[in-house]
Amino acid sequence: MNAAVRLSVTSLRAHKRRFAGTFLAVFLGVAFLAGTLVMGDTLRAGFDTMFGDATSGTDAVVRSTDTITTPGESQGVRQPVPTSLAGTLARVPGVAAAEPDIEGAGQLVGRNGKAIGGQGPPTLAGNWITDPKLNPYRLAQGHAPRRTGEVVVNRGAAKKGDLKIGDTTTLRTPDPVKVTIVGLATFGGEDGMAQVTFTGMTRTDAEKYLTARPGQAASIKVRAGPGIGQKQLVDRLTPVLPKGVEAITGQESAQENTDMISSRFLTIFTTFLLVFSGVALLVATFSIHNTFAIVVAQRTRENALLRALGASRRQVTATSLAEATAVAVAASAAGLAGGIGIAAGLQALFPAIGFPFPDGDLVISALSMALPLAVGIVVCLGSALLPAVRAGRTAPLAALRETAVDTSGASRTRAVTGLGLAALAVAATLSGVLVSPSVWTAGLGAVLALVAFVVLGPVAATTALNVLGAPLGGLRGVTGALARRNALRSPRRTAATASALMIGVAVVSLFTVFGASLKATMDQTVSRSFAGDVAVSTPSFGAGGSGLSPRLAGAIQRLPQVDTAVGLGRGVAKVDGAGRALTVTDPVALQRTFDLGTVQGSLRDLGTDGIAITRNEAAEQHLTTGDDARLTFTDGKKETFTVRALYGRSELAGDYVITRAAWAPHRTQDSDTLVAVTFKKGVSADAGKAAVGKVAARYGNPSVQTRHEYAQSSAGGIDMMLTLVYALLALAVLIALLGIANTLTLAIHERTRELGLLRAVGQTRAQLRAMVRWESVLVAAFGTAGGLGLGAFLGWVLVRASDGASDSSFAFAIPPAQLLVVALVGLTAGALAGLRPARRAARLDVLHAIAAE
């Protein structure tokens, strides 16, 4: 063993460059993984502290027990509690203060007339709680709102909208309210709770604008007197609470809040990043494996000599593994340091881009160090295992032979295995997609397809490179021909190098195709079911935004150009016990602006006790026209509705439709999500749009869009998502390119004498550089082509599987322009990867090269 270790140390020292690529690949993967984990922990701890600080003065929260959660939403709607309860609670012995907390949506308009936030995080408004200890926000500047129209906003929102104390602006609740900023607040010592915006109003204003009717609050916050514990306080409060209302401790409430942030934001965020570090590490595995395989192949003579001199198989294998271990440990350890660096960098960077990162030291847990370290070492050693075993098997006689011929490319077993796997993959995919839709079967098919691609790589390499390289011979003459044949020399090596890039490109193409399909789906949805001329909506994404004023539809309706303007509001209720979203609208007008498919029954006379349901949903709930459905509203009231109509299309209109009159008694904060408008005959689209725009400007200036624009903007979130995905995948592609560069460098080392010969018989340095570069481009082209094919296939599987798993129909679209860009990026990257090895090869001294062993 000692000898083995000594040999590997000397070999490492002698071949530092060979392992530089491996080191970098492991380093990048581990750093990304560790950075993600450390950042996740740090964010979580930061939010914990922030919430702890902000709510430390609240000893108990009193709220109603019931929530209504609709499918696809993590946080339910809670029934309000009467504000008068605060007075009752304040008289309970041991209570120092009790104040109602009124919550709603309210989006501020900045100095430039544009709404602040709304791209994900909530935009909140509420009453400014006068007891400073109960208020999670602290006044940092100015004073609390005293008169109507006065507000305090969190400092982050003010900065973003360029607003100062004394400024007057608009708050969309969604009815535009003129407000004057009199104070700036902080949350837990920060400019805000992440990017959530908050506007605090007087209690009267809050009741007026944020609730359907005065006297309702989301909850009541209670502070205990001296010497009373939180638990004790809850015990004292509970007896005086009406039925359906509960008290929880302040700690529990803070925990719920942080858990919500964790589950809605942090977990998704970190999982997302972890998936991409997984892709990067998978790509790294291929690059690393390839490097070790080449190094072992190049050392055949050396290993054979060792075996001839009496080294055992185990000793030779151990030498190789010891080398891999040294690289793995060093690179993983460096990766950990890099990961901490990344997290620290982000902590410094986030506030600069307007994302208040909670203060505090980096949280470096044992797990977030141990896991990346273990993954890095396992990936590296796992990749090196096979080559090491192969090294051990070197026959002592190999020392006397020329380098072994690589026949793996054309191996029959490989071709048969690969084709078998491919057949299995197609079968599994088709059955998972077409026969009996199942995401799991389809997923299995996708994984099998990936494996089949990797196995078939060397078999396909010869044909693929001949096809891809065919233009080279004509274009670049003998230089091109040499490049192509060099790439073809070891199909297995070329395929392994290309596989790394293939996986990266496949994931990129998968997302590109899936994104394009989602867009096409939205476009199809809008063009199929939206029959109006223009749509008015607030551009928002996620939980932000405050919707549209419910009075907007009426104001637009009064325009001479307009035939119908219908607003769609959103309500929630339990339908026969299950939480469901309701569309609150004028059903008759709805039918004129939306294509609802075939309607059975009539939407005309829903009245205050009628409901219309989509045919699919009705079938699921076993309802039909004439049946009764029991609806439970957020105010706790239960009412029986009669199903008066069934309709076919639900994409924009939702599954349940009730009238405004039926919703009015139970309404919460009023807002519409969309106003659909049709023009009278003879009104041009431009004139109509301009007229609607003028009215909309008075209601907080939401966007007025034609059908096409509306479809486009519905897909806006997808583009944002794709950009993020591309940025994260850049790492995987970078690692793949390092792999190509590394393989080339090793190949050049191997071909030193041949390169010397070429130079001697008249190849110029420029020709030599071009030869190496083109080889790199060819390998990249092979990987890119495979990745595009695989990615498009996987995208198709994903779209079809989603289609089978959901009610709405999914469109499949291949975006040629974007995929062409992906292909060009792959090729360019290949050329870049070849630059360094090419320069190095061209620097070879002719005489030394010829004399090289």
Add this chain to the structure above:
Amino acid sequence: MTTATTVRTAARVVDAVKVYGRGDTEVRALDGVSVDFPAGRFTAIMGPSGSGKSTLMHCAAGLDTLTSGTAHIGDTDLGTLDDRRLTLLRRDHVGFVFQAFNLVPTLTVAENITLPLDLAGGRGDPEWIDALIDVVGLRDRLHHRPAELSGGQQQRVAVARAFAGRPDVVFADEPTGNLDSRAGGEVLGLLGRTARETARTVVMVTHDPVAAAHADEVVFLADGRLVDRMEAPTADRVLDRMKAFEVPS
């Protein structure tokens, strides 16, 4: 140049000095060698190991640079050329045959033969190349890869390649060093025959008296100096001359 030469020289070195290393490790591989290689002749360079014969050839061929003195191919002073021009000069005016690893393994026999022409981007002279293929006797092997040929056949391909571009001079560095005597004899015969039939200049480095006997003239090097020249050599005469070097002087 002090004396006018009656015969045109294809290559020559004047006062060639090549020093490797510095101080204690300094080695004077060439120590003031001046030699002409007349056009249309087959010249062998001989000498014991370490006599500087390979260095002389490398410098004369423009593969290596001299410490002092000049090297010429035709009328071109190699010292005035940069790397690119040197490469182009080699490609267009010089042919090479090395001891081993003479062919590009990914190219066929035919492609190896025309490699310098292909690198230059020209088509060469198809009749000339056709004739060459017959001279080296490899017509039935044109589409084989080097790995499928014997060592002797590989060297014959290398000879054909060296002459393919109608070079002014062909340099051969121990071209038979890796071959048995029969294959070696064939290659040497081919080299000499091609040189005479096509009126090309050939300069060959060898330590084998039998190989040297194929040349028109032998120049002897010892300790980096030119010590003798021999016209119309035979293996025995060369061997006798070489024995003289073994006696310590």
